[in-house]
Amino acid sequence: MEPAELARSMLGWYDKHRRVLPWRALPGKTADPYRVWLSEIMLQQTTVATVGPYFEEFLRRWPTTTDLAAADLDAVLHAWAGLGYYARARNLHKCAKTVAEQHGGVFPDNEEQLRQLPGIGAYTAAAVAAIAFDRRATVLDGNVERVMSRLFAVEEPLPSVKPKLRALADTITPERRPGDYAQAVMDLGATVCIPRRPRCGQCPWHDACAARAAGIAETLPRKAAKAEKPIRRGMAFWLINPEGSVLLRRRPESGLLGGMIEVPSSDWLERAAPGLGAVQEQAPVEAAWRMLPGQVRHTFTHFHLELGLAAARFGPKDGDGWKRAEGIWVPVDRLSEHAIPTVMRKVVRHALGSV
DNA sequence: CACACGTGGAT
DNA sequence: TATCCAAGTGT
Numbered sequence: 001m002e003p004a005e006l007a008r009s010m011l012g013w014y015d016k017h018r019r020v021l022p023w024r025a026l027p028g029k030t031a032d033p034y035r036v037w038l039s040e041i042m043l044q045q046t047t048v049a050t051v052g053p054y055f056e057e058f059l060r061r062w063p064t065t066t067d068l069a070a071a072d073l074d075a076v077l078h079a080w081a082g083l084g085y086y087a088r089a090r091n092l093h094k095c096a097k098t099v100a101e102q103h104g105g106v107f108p109d110n111e112e113q114l115r116q117l118p119g120i121g122a123y124t125a126a127a128v129a130a131i132a133f134d135r136r137a138t139v140l141d142g143n144v145e146r147v148m149s150r151l152f153a154v155e156e157p158l159p160s161v162k163p164k165l166r167a168l169a170d171t172i173t174p175e176r177r178p179g180d181y182a183q184a185v186m187d188l189g190a191t192v193c194i195p196r197r198p199r200c201g202q203c204p205w206h207d208a209c210a211a212r213a214a215g216i217a218e219t220l221p222r223k224a225a226k227a228e229k230p231i232r233r234g235m236a237f238w239l240i241n242p243e244g245s246v247l248l249r250r251r252p253e254s255g256l257l258g259g260m261i262e263v264p265s266s267d268w269l270e271r272a273a274p275g276l277g278a279v280q281e282q283a284p285v286e287a288a289w290r291m292l293p294g295q296v297r298h299t300f301t302h303f304h305l306e307l308g309l310a311a312a313r314f315g316p317k318d319g320d321g322w323k324r325a326e327g328i329w330v331p332v333d334r335l336s337e338h339a340i341p342t343v344m345r346k347v348v349r350h351a352l353g354s355v
Numbered sequence: 356c357a358c359a360c361g362t363g364g365a366t
Numbered sequence: 367t368a369t370c371c372a373a374g375t376g377t
Contacts, residue, residue, distance in 0.1 A: 039373085040373065040374095041374095042373090043372080043373040043374095044372090044373070044374045044375075045360090045361085045362090045371090045372055045373085045374060045375095046361090046362075046363090046372060046373080047362095047363075047364075047371090047372050047373090048372085048373080049363090049364080050362075050363065050364085050372085051373090082361090082362075083361080083362075084360085084361025084362045084363090085360055085361055085362085085374085085375085086360085086361075087359095087360065087375075087376075088360095088374090088375080091375080091376090118375095118376095119374095119375070119376090120375085121374060121375045121376080122374085122375090123373075123374055123375085124373085124374075124375085127373070139373080141372090141373045141374075142371080142372065142373075142374085143372090143373065144373090159356085159357090160356085182373095183373090186373055187373095189373090190372085190373080195370080195371070195372095196365090196366075196370090226370095227358090255359085255360085256359080256360070256361090257360090257361085258360090298361090298362090299361090299362085300359095300360075300361060300362090301359070301360055301361060301362090302358075302359065302360075341361075341362090342361070342362060342363090343361080343362095
């Protein structure tokens with residue numbers, strides 16, 4: 001089938017099955033670049049269902065690029081808490097400031113300039129150019145990779161085959177309605193050409209699909225084997241002062257959970273669970289630490305974490321040793337006011353449940 | 356190119 | 367329970 005015909009049938013399918021999403025313009029309307037950009041950043045490696053409430057909250061608090069640029073970084077991190085990949089939130093804020101200061105608060109309308117902005121890579125630059133400005137740009141996300149690998153029965157594994165998939169995708173991207181086309185292929189990948197049990201009977205490219213014809217659609221795209229996730233273990237320290245506040249800390253700005261608030265803990269290492277030795281060496285202060293039963297489990301992208309919990313409480317008669325602890329003291333009923341990632345919310349829930 | 360970087364839902 | 371995977375980017 002000709003590329004033009006493929007694009008036409010895809011757009012026809014999209015006109016019939018277009019989903020209503022908070023960041024999406026109504027048919028024939030112009031999309032707001034700020035919303036498109038914000039949604040694209042949030043949707044990186046994150047599902048539509050998860051993003052929904054966060055998108056609404058961000059838009060309510062910061063309706064425009066310049067509003068977001070004027071916000072405190074900590075407020076942005078707090079609003080982002082739970083979404084994951086926290087570098088996105090830092091880059092989001094940095095990007096808003098750059099657009100406000102260097103572009104008059106208006107997003108550039110082309111791929112090349114968008115690509116220069118923090119947090120905007122090849123995919124997002126193409127997506128914003130296409131969706132917000134209706135520029136011809138080839139978006140290549142996980143959906144498009146899957147659709148292309150099946151349409152052309154590409155059997156070489158990702159990620160090395162990615163340039164080939166991009167070239168194939170580029171041959172179909174139309175000059176007219178490139179924004180709708182980009183969303184159409186991604187929607188197709190999200191609802192029809194899905195990873196398992198693809199619904200080929202509903203696909204506008206059913207007759208053109210080489211993988212379907214060969215009976216191998218569900219096996220594509222092929223992917224290189226992933227490394228096994230190691231288990232790291234550590235000990236978290238739940239410390240309460242005489243005022244009933246708990247000790248928290250802010251993590252370093254870069255790396256895992258960068259800039260987020262945490263319950264202090266020992267190092268997380270790939271060896272046996274730390275015992276009282278870790279308490280002696282890495283606890284924030286000397287105290288009458290006692291081990292709480294059970295542990296907190298959490299899985300990150302590249303490792304499993306098992307966290308034991310040691311707790312101590314300073315009462316009015318226990319001296320002021322607690323004052324030597326480094327960090328911030330937060331009343332337990334005001335924890336929600338801080339940028340606490342999910343793993344640390346699990347720690348908090350476990351500690352409060354053990355009281 | 357390979358790896359670091361979160362989380363929750365589906366199977 | 368274990369594994370996969372989702373509208374990727376930065377280093």
